[in-house]
Amino acid sequence: MTNRAVTIAEVARHAGVAVSTVSYVLSGKRAISETTRARVLRSIGELGYHPNAGARALASRRSNVIALVLPLRAGMHLPVLMQFASSVVAMARRHDHDVLLMTADEGPDGLRRVAASSMVDGMVLMDVELDDPRVPLLRGLEEPSVLIGFPADPSGLTCVDLDFARAGALCVEHLTSLGHRRLALLGAPSVVYERGTGYARRTREGFVEAAGEAGVALPCEETFDEVAATVKDLFAQHPDLTGLVVHNEASVGHVLGALRLLGRRVPDEVSVVAICPDDVAERASPPLTSVLIPAEDVGNRAVELLMAKLEGRPVPDATLLEPRLAIRASTR
Amino acid sequence: MTNRAVTIAEVARHAGVAVSTVSYVLSGKRAISETTRARVLRSIGELGYHPNAGARALASRRSNVIALVLPLRAGMHLPVLMQFASSVVAMARRHDHDVLLMTADEGPDGLRRVAASSMVDGMVLMDVELDDPRVPLLRGLEEPSVLIGFPADPSGLTCVDLDFARAGALCVEHLTSLGHRRLALLGAPSVVYERGTGYARRTREGFVEAAGEAGVALPCEETFDEVAATVKDLFAQHPDLTGLVVHNEASVGHVLGALRLLGRRVPDEVSVVAICPDDVAERASPPLTSVLIPAEDVGNRAVELLMAKLEGRPVPDATLLEPRLAIRASTR
């Protein structure tokens, strides 16, 4: 029961080679003859050897762990965060790294702690906001980092995100190409705009710029009753409104419910485009034409950028992922 | 820029004491005079010392890291998982531990790997299913673990969860006490029952047992159209139905939409109780009477149990958290 873990020394003895030879078989950093390699690998298998992570980190000055830092304000877009997180883990594993999960409520000190203690080799920060308190620290840190989202001043940082401005514009283009002449954006709750959340603002800017005179952009709260009231007002003030863009995962269902209540049929009378995960769009009635948030791609890309930085390869400062429109039954 | 990290030796020199003395100041494992302690702590502060995690783990055989293992099948109950995760991280930090995030798609090998490499001192597995392939491994593992959810055979394991059977029963009791005589449960999608997901089945059992003849339990898919059809059928077959329990976070909005469509007013004609997170219940119209899933409590409790096991303290095998009913506007 209480068998201490197998060490590299035991493997070496079992295979009849030096400890360093085993190490080189594992790392591939020096040439090892095929016969020796095979013998060592067999011993490793038979003994069930797993290198001790602490010892390895100590000797090599590399922990093979990256930190994944969740946003300060939880409560928002939880499902998307989760998709980010799991794609980050999966991709990190593919690069032989593990992931240390941190919440931002430890604040910058937490980042400093894990970095200074050599717990992690680098970090990925999720859901970075325009004015993010963690950002200044990163610039001074030894460890490389990658941000998901863009702070107000991204200079000297590596950032990845969906191109939300393009996403907003893309929705407009789709609707205008269908002949819609008056469009509205129902966006994030107003508190999110005030907080300085980049993706909400950038989507709105993309929408406003592309729609010009034809567009009206509103924040959108998340209770059914508020959504219903907003939608009702909207049509009261803009009777010619026929195209709706919804960028609020929690509210898209409510928007459809409100339209149903008002007797406005989708897509016959009103076309609706959502910016939301695919599963939400598919579950709606009718299934929604949508721009999906490619959480998996973003997470994967973030890890790849971080790995590149860890290996000293140059990386672009900004990576914007092109949005893709999936046409379903809610637009015509 | 490239200043190597401060080591304990430098702290010792700066404070004019032995390395071991610094170590004992930090760990408190031997008495140190007040004056020495103060001097050492000041040096630590001035130099900005952070102990090297790898070295510490190597020497002490404790990594102060726990693993948090996400479920195999993602895509389900993402928001709740996220709440679990962040409460686990927060509580772990309070016990001076960090959290390594793992997805179950590495499978049991992944668990074996992190355990054997001494990367983690213990683990918390989320969303354990009745017949979970990770479970057999755990019994043989040196490292202690705690499960969120119950496998079919929980013997020899430490498990925590909301008492879903009680939750189901509680909903029934609430509705019958209001005078409702015919009740239905709209549960998880049928695939979830087939997969052997414990909480879905246990909720149903609790409901069925408490409702007896008066109750009918159905699975519930997650697209609006399917939900609407299910609800319509339900009322067609049971015209006397007045009490609805919904245990499906993705569908509660759809259920309300369907009732609206059928012209059944809530709560005047139909009372609805949901088992879902509070924010979902609050955003609905009308706000829903609900049993919330106390994700935070569960996560905290799981970590506390794990810490107890790590310190060799005895812990109960099974911990069931009592459900709490929040009465809102959807029942009468």
Added chain:
DNA sequence: TCCGCCTGTCGAAGCGCTTCGATAACCGAT
């Protein structure tokens, strides 16, 4: 005064690995 006993501190021996320099053993070219 001497003894045993705390207290507080030190030095050194690891923990299990990586990596550097050294060294054999062998190659083909002289």
Added chain:
DNA sequence: ATCGGTTATCGAAGCGCTTCGACAGGCGGA
């Protein structure tokens, strides 16, 4: 036969920490 140059392997020196045993000095009790 000799030599420079590979190629494959070994031994040993750390990496930065914890922890064990040793010990100096101060205490009160005999």
